[in-house]
Amino acid sequence: MSLPSPSLSPSRDAAPHADIPDPAPPQHPRGGWKGVLLPVAVVLVIGTVFVSVYLAAFHAPKPHDLPVAVVGTQRDAQRVGESLESAVPGGFEVRHYAEEGAAREAIGHRSVFAAYLTGHGRGGPKLLYAGANGPSVTGTLTGAFGPVAEAGGHRLAQEDVLPASAGDTRGLAIFYASFGLVLAGYLFGLMTYQAAPALRLRQRLASLAIFGVLGGIIIALLAGGTGFGALPGSFAGIAGITALMAMAAGGATMVFVKWTGPAGSGLASIVLLTLGNSTSGGVMPASYLPGWLHPLSGVLPVGAGVRAVQGLAYFHDDGLGHGIAVLVAWIVVCAGLLYLRDARGAKGARTARTA
Secondary structure: OOOOOOOOOHHHHOOOHHHOEOOOOOOOOOOHHHHHHHHHHHHHHHHHHHHHHHHHHHOOOOOOOEEEEEEOOHHHHHHHHHHHHHHOOOOEEEEEEOOHHHHHHHHHOOOOOEEEEOOOOOOOOEEEEOHHHOHHHHHHHHHHHHHHHHHOOOOOEEEEOOOOOOOOOOOOHHHHHHHHHHHHHHHHHHHHHHHOOOOEHHHHHHHHHHHHHHHHHHHHHHHOOOOOOOOOOOHHHHHHHHHHHHHHHHHHHHHHHHHHHHHHHHHHHHHHHHHHHHOOOOOOOHHHOOOOOHHHHHOOHHHHHHHHHHHHHOOOOOOHHHHHHHHHHHHHHHHHHHHHHHHHHHHHHHHHHHO
16 A cells, blocks of 8 residues: 655654654555556456466366375275276375274374275275365265275265364355455555554554454354354464464565555465465365465465364364464564564665765
8 A cells, every 4th residue: 555654753763673663655656547557457467366376276176195094905005096096196195094993083183084994894885084174075085985986886885074063064164264364464454554654663563463363362253162153173272373364464464565565465465365365275175276386375374374273173283383383484574574674764764864
């Protein structure tokens, strides 16, 4: 966003770095045809990126090395792996388990997404899966393992060993909660410079922290047991992770706006709202993403936060440590970049006046 930059008084020049004024980026007026065409070009570029990324990610999603278990003999695992490879080349990574109990535990920790019991001495084969991974994953698994069972003359039995919450029958609550939270963080990063263009850095960071904490509490209240009952995880855990997500998104937007001026809002929307949400894993796991998008899932705030929340809610804290580390790193780096930008701006202003 572009707003006038307030002047710095001599008393402010002598203040310590913690009191550096944090003015909004300078105004860049555009007139004539440039003013007519620039908004059109910017919005069309952002829209094109959005449509391209989402179509690439979801127009025909299929798994890539999705880990699954086969309970039986090594020969069974090899036979099932060959059948899956023939049906979905490169789609599954088959792991052999000798015991059903170990396979169930692996599903609970999301080490594997399903376990195929070959059924030696116990009747026909059975597929164990976690409905908490969402209907898209369930459809992929049943569609892939059904023909494997039919090839042996059996009908595939199924058991959902970790169903989604009764308040989240489609398994999309985490995606929508994270999308709304990141959108709120994006808007906060823009509005903080509109509503209070002359805040000092420490005040702006305090505002970011307050926004994050309150945003996390609101999400935990709405999605948890006291609200829609969509997330079964602990209130404190959900509130804490979502607070970090909100602060990371808000801080990243502030950095884009502060360092790139008017272009910051567009860049932040591409990184957070387009790339971040499309690779978050909220709709389907990162294993379904194209190769060029897959690495972003683990490093952008949205993907790291979504996996941590899923782990808190269903999968024995899977991804929690990684998510906290990534989100805290984003917050710290963003705060440092804002400090450097303001310190450099204040130094430049003092040098200009002295000259």
